[in-house]
Amino acid sequence: MEPSEEPGPELGPADVNPVFLQQLRELDIPEEAAKQALLQTGNVSAEEAAMYYFNKLENEEEVGDDVQFKMVFVVNMDLGMGIGKVAAQVGHAAVGLYQTLQEKNSWREMAWKWDHSGAKKVVLQGTNAAHLLELQALASSLGLPTHLVQDAGHTQVASGSRTVLGIMGEEQMVNNVTGSLQLL
Numbered sequence: 001m002e003p004s005e006e007p008g009p010e011l012g013p014a015d016v017n018p019v020f021l022q023q024l025r026e027l028d029i030p031e032e033a034a035k036q037a038l039l040q041t042g043n044v045s046a047e048e049a050a051m052y053y054f055n056k057l058e059n060e061e062e063v064g065d066d067v068q069f070k071m072v073f074v075v076n077m078d079l080g081m082g083i084g085k086v087a088a089q090v091g092h093a094a095v096g097l098y099q100t101l102q103e104k105n106s107w108r109e110m111a112w113k114w115d116h117s118g119a120k121k122v123v124l125q126g127t128n129a130a131h132l133l134e135l136q137a138l139a140s141s142l143g144l145p146t147h148l149v150q151d152a153g154h155t156q157v158a159s160g161s162r163t164v165l166g167i168m169g170e171e172q173m174v175n176n177v178t179g180s181l182q183l184l
Helices: 018-025 031-040 046-059 083-101 105-116 129-141 171-178
Strands: 069-076 120-126 146-150 162-170
Touching: 018 031, 018 046, 031 046, 031 105, 069 083, 069 105, 069 129, 069 171, 083 105, 083 146, 083 162, 105 162, 120 129, 129 146, 129 162, 129 171, 162 171
Parallel strands: 069 120
Antiparallel strands: 069 162, 146 162
C-alpha cells in the first residue's frame, strides 16, 4: 500500500495522512489517538496504525495516567418520583449527556477514556429544580459537560419538570460540584 492514496503535499514529521486518519476514525478510534498511532507508525498505513492502537490499548492497565472520570446523575428529590420513573429519567440523562459529549473533540476523548477506565456512574440526591440549576451552572463554569432532563409530563410529574441533571468529567472536578451530595 502506498503512503498516500492521493497526490498532495509532502507530509512533515508532525503531519498525519488524512486518508488514513479518516479510515481510523471510521473504526471509532478517537481522533487524537488515531493521530498518535499514525505518527508512531510513520504514516505507513491505516492498518499499521490500527494494529498499533489496539495492541497498545490491550497492554495499558489504566487509561489517562491515574486520571479517573465519572458520570453523575443528580435526581430532583422534590418531585417524589417512583423508582421506575427515577430509573427512566436517569436513563434519559445518560443518553442526553452522552449525546452532549459528542459535540466537542475534547469531550469525545473524555467519553472514550471514561468508557475504557470502567465507565463509573453515580446517582445522587438533589434538593429541587433550583438546586439542579445551581449545580449545572457551577459544572458549566468549570467546563464540565452537563445535560438537564425536562420531563414531557405524560406520567408522574408536570410537563417541563426538571428531573435529573447529568454531569461528566474528571472525578476530582465532578466532586467539586457534587461531592457533598448523598447517594440515592
